[in-house]
Amino acid sequence: MYKILSKYKLIKILPFQDTFFHALSLPKKITLSKELLALNYAKYAPYKSPNIIDLLQDNYLMLWFYQKELPETIIIPESYAIFKELVLLNEDAIYVMQDDIVKIIVIKDKKLLNAFVLHELDDVTIKLSMDESQVFKRVNIEKGEYESILKKSLNAISFKDFYAFNRIDLDKKTLLNKLVNKASYPLALLIVFTIFVSFTHEYLLESKITKLQNIYKAKRAKNKEIQRYIKSHNMEIKKQNSFAKKELLQIPSMLLLDSIYSIFKGKDKAHLIDVSINTNKIAVKIQTDVNPVIFLNRLNEIKYFSRVIIQNSYKPRDAMRIISYDIEVKMLKDI
Numbered sequence: 001m002y003k004i005l006s007k008y009k010l011i012k013i014l015p016f017q018d019t020f021f022h023a024l025s026l027p028k029k030i031t032l033s034k035e036l037l038a039l040n041y042a043k044y045a046p047y048k049s050p051n052i053i054d055l056l057q058d059n060y061l062m063l064w065f066y067q068k069e070l071p072e073t074i075i076i077p078e079s080y081a082i083f084k085e086l087v088l089l090n091e092d093a094i095y096v097m098q099d100d101i102v103k104i105i106v107i108k109d110k111k112l113l114n115a116f117v118l119h120e121l122d123d124v125t126i127k128l129s130m131d132e133s134q135v136f137k138r139v140n141i142e143k144g145e146y147e148s149i150l151k152k153s154l155n156a157i158s159f160k161d162f163y164a165f166n167r168i169d170l171d172k173k174t175l176l177n178k179l180v181n182k183a184s185y186p187l188a189l190l191i192v193f194t195i196f197v198s199f200t201h202e203y204l205l206e207s208k209i210t211k212l213q214n215i216y217k218a219k220r221a222k223n224k225e226i227q228r229y230i231k232s233h234n235m236e237i238k239k240q241n242s243f244a245k246k247e248l249l250q251i252p253s254m255l256l257l258d259s260i261y262s263i264f265k266g267k268d269k270a271h272l273i274d275v276s277i278n279t280n281k282i283a284v285k286i287q288t289d290v291n292p293v294i295f296l297n298r299l300n301e302i303k304y305f306s307r308v309i310i311q312n313s314y315k316p317r318d319a320m321r322i323i324s325y326d327i328e329v330k331m332l333k334d335i
Contacts, residue, residue, distance in 0.1 A: 010074060012075045012076075013078050014075055014077045015116055016077065016078045018067075020064070020065040021079060021112075023063065023113060026060070026061055031203070037052050037054055044065070051065070053077060062086050062112060067073050082153060083151060084156075085149050086107060087112075088109070089109055092108045092136075095141060096136050096139070096141065097146045104117065104126065107135075112134065153320070181205065206249075212226050250279075257275065259304060262300075265319060270290060281326070281328060282326075282327040287320045287323075294325040304330055305327050305329060305330065306329070309325065311325060311326040
């Protein structure tokens with residue numbers, strides 16, 4: 001997914017050295033708008049009027065400040081990408097990474113405590129950071145290993161990561177809106193191109209099989225290698241055909257997301273919390289003060305959905321009501 005988004009300039013991995021990291025624990029898990037982030041936390045940045053990237057995990061708030069406004073739809077800090085891979089080691093440690101500059105990450109209790117850079121290796125600063133964080137293990141990572149870790153992490157980035165870094169506020173132009181508008185056309189081309197390549201590859205393989213079969217008939221020899229190749233090829237073609245039939249019967253996910261988004265945009269006071277798609281089922285969770293039946297009726301009017309029900313509804317203290325909808329999606333042939 002990262003490669004596709006990067007190709008169409010929809011994602012930016014913000015360099016380690018271009019960010020200033022700060023983290024803090026909140027009394028409780030809350031929802032923070034961009035305005036509240038700037039008002040409450042811009043004071044921690046080392047420069048004036050910073051841009052802020054935030055990530056809230058339970059009640060642990062991580063902030064990355066940066067100066068230059070970026071055009072990309074999705075922005076993910078490099079230090080988070082590295083942390084995401086190193087935290088899998090399940091070790092409390094300070095990681096000292098040798099790249100063009102020295103990059104430092106401190107992990108404790110599976111949390112990113114600190115991330116900063118040094119222009120040159122400074123053991124005194126590293127020791128002070130260890131003492132401050134109460135982390136007693138140091139792990140040195142060479143440049144080649146660092147590049148490998150970063151590449152592996154970027155390839156593993158998921159839609160969940162994109163969503164975490166770009167919370168959707170439906171009262172404004174949002175990540176989902178931008179993503180649909182920017183990505184739909186090139187992704188459609190990509191799908192067509194992929195199908196074309198797949199069928200071209202199949203045609204070439206069929207031609208090769210025909211030649212091999214002619215050679216086999218001409219020589220009247222039992223060539224086990226060719227037989228294995230034919231069997232393997234036929235199984236692969238069967239698998240590809242089965243996959244194509246199954247996938248082409250389903251409505252594209254981006255079309256479903258765009259339809260759902262259109263329900264909640266506008267003047268209604270509603271915030272989309274989560275959307276998850278699983279084959280022909282969709283789970284939608286929103287936060288609103290509006291009667292949830294209004295959105296239920298709107299969702300039921302979408303031609304792609306066969307049935308929509310309210311699965312759950314509850315109101316946290318001092319907050320808007322949380323509504324969960326379960327949606328059954330039609331197959332493409334039924335529209």
